[in-house]
Amino acid sequence: MTKKITISLPDDLAERLEREPNVSAFVAQSLRRQMAGETTREILQRLGFKITDEGLARAGERLERAQAGITPELLEKAARLREDILAARLRANP
Amino acid sequence: MINPGLALDTAALIAYASGTDEVGMQIAKAADQNRDVLVPALCLAHAHRQASNDQWVLLEVLAMLPNVHVTPVEAGMCAILGGFTRRMADRMDLAQLAMDAAVHPLVPIVTDQRELLGEVLPKEWPIIDL
Numbered sequence: 001m002t003k004k005i006t007i008s009l010p011d012d013l014a015e016r017l018e019r020e021p022n023v024s025a026f027v028a029q030s031l032r033r034q035m036a037g038e039t040t041r042e043i044l045q046r047l048g049f050k051i052t053d054e055g056l057a058r059a060g061e062r063l064e065r066a067q068a069g070i071t072p073e074l075l076e077k078a079a080r081l082r083e084d085i086l087a088a089r090l091r092a093n094p
Numbered sequence: 095m096i097n098p099g100l101a102l103d104t105a106a107l108i109a110y111a112s113g114t115d116e117v118g119m120q121i122a123k124a125a126d127q128n129r130d131v132l133v134p135a136l137c138l139a140h141a142h143r144q145a146s147n148d149q150w151v152l153l154e155v156l157a158m159l160p161n162v163h164v165t166p167v168e169a170g171m172c173a174i175l176g177g178f179t180r181r182m183a184d185r186m187d188l189a190q191l192a193m194d195a196a197v198h199p200l201v202p203i204v205t206d207q208r209e210l211l212g213e214v215l216p217k218e219w220p221i222i223d224l
Contacts, residue, residue, distance in 0.1 A: 033097075033128040033161075034128060035160075036125070036128075036160035036161045037125035037126055037127075037128050037161060038125075039160050040122065040161050040162075041125055041126070043155065043159060044118050044121065044122055047113075047118075047152060048113060049113070049115055049118030049119070049122070050115050051119060055116075055119040055122075056119060056123050056126060059116075059119040059120045059123035060123055062222050063100075063120075063123065063222070066221055066222050067200070067202060067220045069218045069220070070200055070218075074200070074219075075200070077216045078196070078199035078200050078216060078219075081196045081199075081215070081216070082197055082199050085174060085193060085197060086197065088170075088173065088174050089168075089170035089174070090170065092169065092170040092171075092172065092173050093168065093169045093170030
Protein backbone atom coordinates (compact mmCIF):
# COMPACT_ATOMS: atom_id res chain seq x y z
CA MET A 1 0.00 0.00 0.00
CA THR A 2 1.19 3.51 -0.71
CA LYS A 3 -0.24 6.88 0.18
CA LYS A 4 0.16 10.09 -1.77
CA ILE A 5 1.14 13.06 0.40
CA THR A 6 2.12 16.65 -0.26
CA ILE A 7 4.96 18.20 1.71
CA SER A 8 6.74 21.56 1.86
CA LEU A 9 10.54 21.66 1.88
CA PRO A 10 13.24 24.33 2.07
CA ASP A 11 14.58 25.26 -1.40
CA ASP A 12 17.91 23.44 -1.02
CA LEU A 13 16.20 20.12 -0.15
CA ALA A 14 13.66 20.55 -2.95
CA GLU A 15 16.51 21.16 -5.42
CA ARG A 16 18.26 18.01 -4.20
CA LEU A 17 15.10 15.96 -4.65
CA GLU A 18 14.62 17.29 -8.18
CA ARG A 19 17.84 15.48 -9.17
CA GLU A 20 16.38 12.09 -8.18
CA PRO A 21 14.84 9.98 -10.95
CA ASN A 22 12.47 8.40 -8.40
CA VAL A 23 11.69 10.89 -5.66
CA SER A 24 9.29 8.58 -3.82
CA ALA A 25 11.88 5.77 -3.59
CA PHE A 26 14.57 8.19 -2.44
CA VAL A 27 12.36 9.69 0.28
CA ALA A 28 11.18 6.24 1.40
CA GLN A 29 14.77 4.95 1.68
CA SER A 30 15.90 8.04 3.62
CA LEU A 31 12.96 7.69 5.97
CA ARG A 32 13.59 3.98 6.50
CA ARG A 33 17.22 4.71 7.41
CA GLN A 34 16.07 7.38 9.85
CA MET A 35 13.58 4.94 11.43
CA ALA A 36 16.25 2.23 11.66
CA GLY A 37 18.51 4.66 13.53
CA GLU A 38 15.72 5.57 15.93
CA THR A 39 14.92 1.90 16.57
CA THR A 40 18.58 1.09 17.25
CA ARG A 41 18.82 3.95 19.75
CA GLU A 42 15.60 2.88 21.52
CA ILE A 43 16.75 -0.74 21.81
CA LEU A 44 20.17 0.27 23.14
CA GLN A 45 18.47 2.40 25.79
CA ARG A 46 16.16 -0.49 26.73
CA LEU A 47 19.25 -2.69 27.13
CA GLY A 48 20.55 -0.24 29.72
CA PHE A 49 22.98 1.88 27.70
CA LYS A 50 22.96 5.51 28.73
CA ILE A 51 22.61 7.32 25.40
CA THR A 52 23.03 11.03 26.10
CA ASP A 53 23.65 14.05 23.88
CA GLU A 54 27.02 14.56 25.59
CA GLY A 55 27.94 10.92 25.02
CA LEU A 56 26.93 11.13 21.37
CA ALA A 57 29.00 14.28 21.01
CA ARG A 58 32.02 12.45 22.48
CA ALA A 59 31.39 9.51 20.12
CA GLY A 60 31.35 12.00 17.24
CA GLU A 61 34.65 13.48 18.42
CA ARG A 62 36.22 10.00 18.58
CA LEU A 63 35.06 9.38 15.01
CA GLU A 64 36.46 12.71 13.85
CA ARG A 65 39.81 12.06 15.54
CA ALA A 66 40.01 8.63 13.91
CA GLN A 67 39.23 10.12 10.51
CA ALA A 68 41.50 13.12 10.88
CA GLY A 69 44.42 11.22 9.37
CA ILE A 70 42.64 10.48 6.08
CA THR A 71 44.73 11.88 3.26
CA PRO A 72 44.45 11.59 -0.52
CA GLU A 73 47.36 9.10 -0.37
CA LEU A 74 45.52 6.95 2.18
CA LEU A 75 42.35 7.09 0.07
CA GLU A 76 44.38 5.88 -2.89
CA LYS A 77 45.98 3.04 -0.88
CA ALA A 78 42.57 1.97 0.44
CA ALA A 79 41.05 2.03 -3.05
CA ARG A 80 43.90 -0.15 -4.39
CA LEU A 81 43.49 -2.62 -1.52
CA ARG A 82 39.75 -2.80 -2.18
CA GLU A 83 40.32 -3.49 -5.86
CA ASP A 84 42.91 -6.20 -5.08
CA ILE A 85 40.58 -7.96 -2.65
CA LEU A 86 37.54 -7.78 -4.90
CA ALA A 87 39.60 -9.07 -7.85
CA ALA A 88 40.96 -11.97 -5.77
CA ARG A 89 37.47 -12.84 -4.58
CA LEU A 90 36.20 -12.83 -8.15
CA ARG A 91 39.07 -15.07 -9.31
CA ALA A 92 38.37 -17.54 -6.50
CA ASN A 93 34.62 -17.61 -7.04
CA PRO A 94 33.81 -16.36 -10.57
CA MET B 95 22.68 -1.34 0.08
CA ILE B 96 25.05 -1.13 3.06
CA ASN B 97 26.32 2.31 4.08
CA PRO B 98 28.85 1.46 6.81
CA GLY B 99 30.00 4.07 9.27
CA LEU B 100 31.65 1.76 11.79
CA ALA B 101 33.08 -1.76 12.19
CA LEU B 102 33.40 -3.69 15.45
CA ASP B 103 36.02 -6.31 16.33
CA THR B 104 35.66 -9.14 18.84
CA ALA B 105 36.89 -7.08 21.79
CA ALA B 106 34.47 -4.27 20.88
CA LEU B 107 31.62 -6.80 20.79
CA ILE B 108 32.59 -8.14 24.21
CA ALA B 109 32.81 -4.58 25.55
CA TYR B 110 29.33 -3.87 24.15
CA ALA B 111 28.00 -7.11 25.66
CA SER B 112 29.51 -6.08 29.00
CA GLY B 113 27.46 -2.87 28.87
CA THR B 114 30.30 -0.48 28.08
CA ASP B 115 28.51 2.80 27.34
CA GLU B 116 31.30 4.03 25.09
CA VAL B 117 30.71 1.24 22.57
CA GLY B 118 26.91 1.53 22.85
CA MET B 119 27.28 5.25 22.20
CA GLN B 120 29.47 4.63 19.17
CA ILE B 121 26.79 2.32 17.72
CA ALA B 122 24.09 4.90 18.51
CA LYS B 123 26.17 7.61 16.83
CA ALA B 124 26.41 5.55 13.64
CA ALA B 125 22.65 5.01 13.82
CA ASP B 126 22.07 8.75 14.32
CA GLN B 127 24.10 9.40 11.18
CA ASN B 128 21.99 6.82 9.30
CA ARG B 129 25.08 4.68 8.87
CA ASP B 130 25.41 0.93 9.24
CA VAL B 131 27.64 -1.01 11.65
CA LEU B 132 29.66 -3.91 10.23
CA VAL B 133 30.00 -6.98 12.44
CA PRO B 134 32.06 -9.76 10.84
CA ALA B 135 30.48 -13.17 11.48
CA LEU B 136 33.76 -14.58 12.80
CA CYS B 137 34.12 -11.73 15.32
CA LEU B 138 30.56 -12.37 16.48
CA ALA B 139 31.28 -16.09 16.78
CA HIS B 140 34.48 -15.42 18.78
CA ALA B 141 32.58 -13.02 21.03
CA HIS B 142 29.89 -15.66 21.64
CA ARG B 143 32.59 -18.16 22.51
CA GLN B 144 33.82 -15.84 25.29
CA ALA B 145 30.43 -14.53 26.43
CA SER B 146 28.65 -15.19 29.72
CA ASN B 147 24.90 -15.98 29.58
CA ASP B 148 23.96 -12.31 30.00
CA GLN B 149 26.46 -11.20 27.39
CA TRP B 150 25.19 -13.88 25.01
CA VAL B 151 21.71 -12.30 24.98
CA LEU B 152 23.11 -8.83 24.26
CA LEU B 153 25.12 -10.20 21.33
CA GLU B 154 21.98 -11.80 19.92
CA VAL B 155 20.10 -8.50 20.20
CA LEU B 156 22.98 -6.61 18.56
CA ALA B 157 22.84 -8.86 15.51
CA MET B 158 19.16 -8.00 15.11
CA LEU B 159 19.53 -4.20 15.30
CA PRO B 160 18.26 -2.66 12.06
CA ASN B 161 21.49 -0.86 11.22
CA VAL B 162 23.82 -3.72 12.18
CA HIS B 163 25.02 -5.96 9.36
CA VAL B 164 26.62 -9.28 10.21
CA THR B 165 28.90 -9.98 7.26
CA PRO B 166 29.29 -13.62 6.20
CA VAL B 167 32.38 -15.55 5.15
CA GLU B 168 31.95 -16.49 1.49
CA ALA B 169 33.73 -19.04 -0.65
CA GLY B 170 35.68 -16.43 -2.60
CA MET B 171 37.17 -15.02 0.61
CA CYS B 172 38.96 -18.18 1.79
CA ALA B 173 42.37 -17.65 0.16
CA ILE B 174 42.80 -14.05 1.34
CA LEU B 175 41.30 -14.88 4.72
CA GLY B 176 43.89 -17.61 5.20
CA GLY B 177 46.72 -15.33 4.08
CA PHE B 178 45.61 -12.46 6.33
CA THR B 179 45.18 -14.86 9.27
CA ARG B 180 48.75 -16.05 8.88
CA ARG B 181 49.95 -12.43 9.09
CA MET B 182 47.68 -11.64 12.06
CA ALA B 183 48.81 -14.08 14.74
CA ASP B 184 46.22 -16.68 13.69
CA ARG B 185 43.33 -14.33 14.45
CA MET B 186 40.90 -15.35 11.72
CA ASP B 187 38.21 -13.13 13.28
CA LEU B 188 40.39 -10.06 12.84
CA ALA B 189 41.37 -11.22 9.36
CA GLN B 190 37.70 -11.19 8.34
CA LEU B 191 37.29 -7.77 9.93
CA ALA B 192 40.23 -6.48 7.90
CA MET B 193 38.80 -7.96 4.69
CA ASP B 194 35.35 -6.50 5.33
CA ALA B 195 36.83 -3.12 6.19
CA ALA B 196 39.02 -3.16 3.10
CA VAL B 197 35.95 -3.65 0.90
CA HIS B 198 34.40 -0.56 2.54
CA PRO B 199 37.40 1.78 2.40
CA LEU B 200 38.30 3.70 5.52
CA VAL B 201 35.34 2.62 7.61
CA PRO B 202 36.43 3.40 11.20
CA ILE B 203 37.14 0.26 13.28
CA VAL B 204 36.60 -0.07 17.03
CA THR B 205 39.33 -2.42 18.23
CA ASP B 206 42.03 -3.14 20.78
CA GLN B 207 44.25 -4.64 18.05
CA ARG B 208 45.50 -1.62 16.12
CA GLU B 209 48.92 -3.19 15.59
CA LEU B 210 47.61 -6.48 14.20
CA LEU B 211 45.23 -4.72 11.82
CA GLY B 212 48.18 -2.64 10.64
CA GLU B 213 49.76 -5.85 9.35
CA VAL B 214 47.27 -5.97 6.48
CA LEU B 215 45.50 -2.59 6.38
CA PRO B 216 47.31 0.72 5.85
CA LYS B 217 48.70 1.77 9.24
CA GLU B 218 46.85 5.11 9.02
CA TRP B 219 43.45 3.36 8.81
CA PRO B 220 40.88 5.15 11.05
CA ILE B 221 40.89 3.28 14.36
CA ILE B 222 38.93 3.99 17.54
CA ASP B 223 40.98 2.35 20.29
CA LEU B 224 39.08 0.52 22.99
